[in-house]
Amino acid sequence: MLKMGFRWFGAQDDPITLSQIRQIPGTTQVVGALYDVPVGEVWPLEKIQALKKQVTDASLSLEVIESVNIHDDIKIGKPSRDRYIENYQQTIRNLAKCGIKVICYNFMPIFDWIRTDLAYPLPDGSTVMRFEHQQVEKSPEEMIATVQNNANGFELPGWEPERLARVQRLFTDYRDVDAAKLRANLKYFLDAIIPVCEECDVKMAMHPDDPPMSLFGLPRIYKNRDDMQQILAMHDSPYNGLTICTGSLGENPANDLPAIIREFVSRDRVPFMHVRNIKFTNEQGDFHESAHLSREGSLDMVAIMQALHEKHFDGYIRPDHGRNIWGETGRPGYGLYDRALGIAYLNGIWETLDHEK
Numbered sequence: 001m002l003k004m005g006f007r008w009f010g011a012q013d014d015p016i017t018l019s020q021i022r023q024i025p026g027t028t029q030v031v032g033a034l035y036d037v038p039v040g041e042v043w044p045l046e047k048i049q050a051l052k053k054q055v056t057d058a059s060l061s062l063e064v065i066e067s068v069n070i071h072d073d074i075k076i077g078k079p080s081r082d083r084y085i086e087n088y089q090q091t092i093r094n095l096a097k098c099g100i101k102v103i104c105y106n107f108m109p110i111f112d113w114i115r116t117d118l119a120y121p122l123p124d125g126s127t128v129m130r131f132e133h134q135q136v137e138k139s140p141e142e143m144i145a146t147v148q149n150n151a152n153g154f155e156l157p158g159w160e161p162e163r164l165a166r167v168q169r170l171f172t173d174y175r176d177v178d179a180a181k182l183r184a185n186l187k188y189f190l191d192a193i194i195p196v197c198e199e200c201d202v203k204m205a206m207h208p209d210d211p212p213m214s215l216f217g218l219p220r221i222y223k224n225r226d227d228m229q230q231i232l233a234m235h236d237s238p239y240n241g242l243t244i245c246t247g248s249l250g251e252n253p254a255n256d257l258p259a260i261i262r263e264f265v266s267r268d269r270v271p272f273m274h275v276r277n278i279k280f281t282n283e284q285g286d287f288h289e290s291a292h293l294s295r296e297g298s299l300d301m302v303a304i305m306q307a308l309h310e311k312h313f314d315g316y317i318r319p320d321h322g323r324n325i326w327g328e329t330g331r332p333g334y335g336l337y338d339r340a341l342g343i344a345y346l347n348g349i350w351e352t353l354d355h356e357k
Ligand code: DNO
Pocket: 066, 067, 104, 105, 106, 112, 113, 157, 158, 207, 333
């Protein structure tokens, strides 16, 4: 059975309510996080308990956290990383006490995901997020301004204003961090936290780089199958796992998603799936996001779900960025309606696969 979830940004900051999520057929999980703890600090037990209670009071489960973000000092490898790693270990322990089973995180320098347009209009009148290579040749500051000015007033995940305010200093700090150094710093982090995960029964699920390529000269270390293999080999434990995000990895057409899914799901190293579609618009690999339906984009969603089904995937899964439709003015990518349609579609594929078996 799939454990279908829906990402929720909390009562303070998400216009979508838990009772709405509860009414999406076949959805049992809320994928949540604490948004008011500064990156690098310990997540207080009482705050996690309060979130858990909110979710369970709405007859939903909270077992996946997305994300516990990693302080840049850990990624850069500064001496201060040890303090932040200790904090991370304590956060894992606190999350485990509240029944959390999976932590999604990423190891991208400075930026989390990058898009160059947050409200690109499609012919049907909906809007989606888009990425054009030419646009990222602008300065990072200009790109940040575009993202922040077009987010409908919401704070976007991974785009914390306090961190972005220091962006020039961060670029200086990352000057000597190439891919090899970033990998070594990831290994240092994993060696320190995976034993705690094993003790606590919490799986780590690293998210791919989005888009899966180096931008602004910053290294990227989770772009494709070989990167995945390297990350798993850094610390060989079932608790050192991966999130497979079909959208992020799919943004490089050379990534064979069904093959990647078969390989890593059969190795039992994929505790969490993000499933969404994207549409390429030219030979340069510019793309925009789309409805989940295969023919609305460039990815074969049935082949993706088939690969999961064939390998008996029974982990957590969620639809990912949707379009903004039906007049909703939500957080870009994270409206209610199109993600709910995505869930219905993915569940429909899955039910068909169950019947065929
Ligand atoms: C964007 C998300 C990312 C993701 C993080 C995981 O919409 O896919 O922000 O949550 O990269 O740490």
